Amino acid sequence: MPKIDQFSRRTLLRALGLGPAVLPMLAIEHEARSQVPAAKAALIIAWTNGWMSQTTATGWPAPGTSWTFKPFQAALEPHKADLLLLDNMNYRFVRDSTSPENTGHACFPGMLTGELFKSPGTSTSSTVAGGPSIDQAIGSSLVKAGYKGLPSLNLGVFVKSTGRLSWRAAGDAVVPATDPYKVFTQVFGSATPAPAGGAPDPAVARARDMKKSILDNVIADLNRFSARVGTEDKAKIEAHLQSIRALETDLDRQMVTPTGKPPVLPAGVNTASTDAFEATTKMMIDISVAALAADATRVVVLQLGDQGDANVILSTLGFKAAGKGDNTGDDNGFHNIAHANGADKDKCDTWFQTQLAYAIGGMKTAGLLDRGVMLAMNSMRHGMHEFNNVPALLAGNAGGYFKTGRSLKLPDNTANNGILIGLANALGVPMQTFGHAAYGGELSVLRG
């Protein structure tokens, strides 16, 4: 089958003697003409402290089409034909950015942006991403093309650190929602849904109109500011204006009647407690799959824990908070377990792999492996902070876009960008580069 050349437009322009300066114009033209792409879906799951330990019991599958999983990945066995295993991805942005530390913990603000950091901050929890993340880029493109659902759904389980994964733009972090009950309401049952086919509740409409008028007033003030201040400051005001417009868009969206078959959530889970980490994870996976199945959104980012997991205690595995520790967290927190790098780490890793398998199973049942894809990413290989040889896992072919049933070892220095670009292209949002352009285009090997 002849491959679609991702660079054909550029090649054509070069042949015509036109420079890249013409490209943005064509992009606008493309956008204006475009229609909402066919419903495809992506679930991105990310966590930290490494895919595996360094014990002899573990290891990443060898390349090929017939591989053997080590015990910690046994849960993935039934899904082999749907998997595309990638080894040796390099989070090059960490190496090339000024970063508070050159460890995998510093990866979160670039795993989905592929861009050098805008600023390092004083620690990995205040590092500022240098560009939008792929979920936001895909979501905003879809919305511009007329897609009516949520541009993206950003979820997290026990997220305590402010080190962010998803960004609307450089410096504009998206805070993941961590309360599954609230997310459920947001996606499947707005507290005040419009009656089917009827006009919205007048009180709701009035409150919405008032909020929008207030925001209009803020916009008028911002415009007065902008007329006065210097060029650099105008850019800051413009960013503020965009934030206000995003709030207005959200207000409009709240009037859209929710659709889709909701998942069944257990009642009364204290999702703010680390004791409920496992239960909350399951709830969030269920919500993610159901939201994608209902086309309530096309992209879900689910982060299990934060960039450190200092105080994540996997209590169903028998771990109990030691109640002591230092700034690297509880002695029995996942972070310190990862550094101990032994059998306890293997237990935790097995649990995380089982969650991936659970998500894959849910997607399969919902038909999402055919019209969608799951991308699982960790910020490091082992728990010892390596960020330059990290595996990634795709499940599902997104409408025949990815060729599954394979295990690949990527060449050294293969940046994460190529995978992100592949994801966008698979979802019908064409792009040639994303993030730091020097890291190259789509990783063509994903397609066979």
Place this chain on the structure above:
Amino acid sequence: MSNARTLKLSSLMTLVAAGALLGAACTADVTGNVPGAGSNNVATGGSATNGGAGAVTGLSDVTNPPKTPGAPAVEGAGTLPLLRLTHREYSNTMAELLGDSTKPGTMFEPDSPGPAGYQAPNTVATETARGYMSAAETLAVTAITSKKLAIPCTAPADAAAEKTCVTSFVKDFGAKAYRRALVQGEIDDLVALFSKAKTLGFNFQDAVTHTVEAMLQSPNLLYHWEIGDKPPAHDPDNAALVTLTPEQLAARLSYFLWESPPDAALEMAAQSGQLATAEGLKAQAVRLLADDNRARRALFNFHRQWLHVDNLEDLEPGTDLGLQLGQELEAFVASVFVAGDGTLKSLLTAPYTFANASTAPEYGLTANGSGFSQIALDPTQRLGVLMQVPFLRTNGIAPPVRRGLVVYKQLLCGDVPSPPLNVPKPEMDGPTKTTRERFAVHAEQACATGCHALFDPWGFAFENFDNVGHYRTQENGITVDASGLAQAGGVVGGTTPKQAVLPFKNGLELVNALAVSDEVSWCASRHWARYMLGRLEGDADVGALTNAYVSAAYQSDRATARPFSVKEFLVSIVGTKAFRFRTPSAGETL
């Protein structure tokens, strides 16, 4: 200079500032406590050109303190970048404006430090805008229903009376919220918003509440830019500079020294023209610094960032330990700079701290109640802020590195670029070695020759304190060694000989030396300038910085040294052109 303060640190800092490639902390951090890598270099190439570097004998660049103060330096002023309120300032502003005590700013996405190392936010991301919106809704309703914010009329007879009442309310409350008089367009828009609310069916009080919501989200409140539509005046001595408006000066002063908006007396001083002179501003600065309740906010805010006593909320999740350590530091710096002599020497060597019943045991002492009171510390064990638990504990992971970095980078303005790749970890805790021995091994490995040799030795001075700040003489049964030879390390690759410059027997000797070091007081001045300016100091600021430094480091004869007075520096710097004037930004409409 003929005084005992001269410490042989000059040579060290010259070497350091020459740009040796250094590395920062090499340890993993997951909760947000690694001191950031980043440059301490001065901003250069700014648009202002009226700096006074050449006017002071011996001052070749900003990395060294003035050696022989001669005539006052010629002062300039740099640009004033548009900054929004930090979340702490926002909380304090809501407290002053609406009597709110909920600290709503703590619920927003946290502020990141700016390029100068201090929080100086200038953007409003979507989540922050959402935070402002939701906070404004709650704050407006609470303030009006609790009558902490009074509407001047309850039930106006008709629409015309309502409009008159609302116009008056908008002008009065607006002047406080925006820290300046409103311009006509702003008044019109707000009254129109009130009318819109009425049209939508809201009653009078609710319509006013919604109007207040808009004001609380307005950039006029959220940004430090109290100009309105006035054209600024120019500096009569230098047409390239413009004068800050009286309202801007009042706000700049109060947010600098109080971390909160001007009070009525400062507003009055602005309106009556008292802030138009350096002396008038300095008089207000003296008054503000004497207000213990408000000045302590800003003093704490500076010191927590300067000394990396930060990420307190991460310290012991689920406990109020971080909060309490913050209160201890706040009480201590207030005692030094508000009630005390205001010197750097006191900050670094005072033999006391503040404690309550739950924190006193950290020092092996007892205290009563939850309030913080002054307690004496054993001066043979601890002196000054660097030997108090807040500093020691928040820098207690990889302690030699973090504590050493603060001394090296924050007190001596040493330059620290990013750490190298593949940094080996220090040996894990073991029962047979001291912390120092573990880190000594670390320091002999990869990154060590180029970086840790520069700052770890300063950190070894604190070996008498474990990672939570408890005093010790032994670790794992071995007598700890807190002596050192703080030295200028070589370039990565180890080609530059190491030069011993400051031997010390223990931490007490080190802090006593730092307390009388010109380099430290000059570096502290530079850090205060960064905090005040919201950016790195630049060429244009050097004249003002020098003059303020000289008034704080010397008697009025400008020749006799005295213990460096931070308090005098703060008062003096607000009288300089760097505070009172600014260079317009490129593209600005004056």
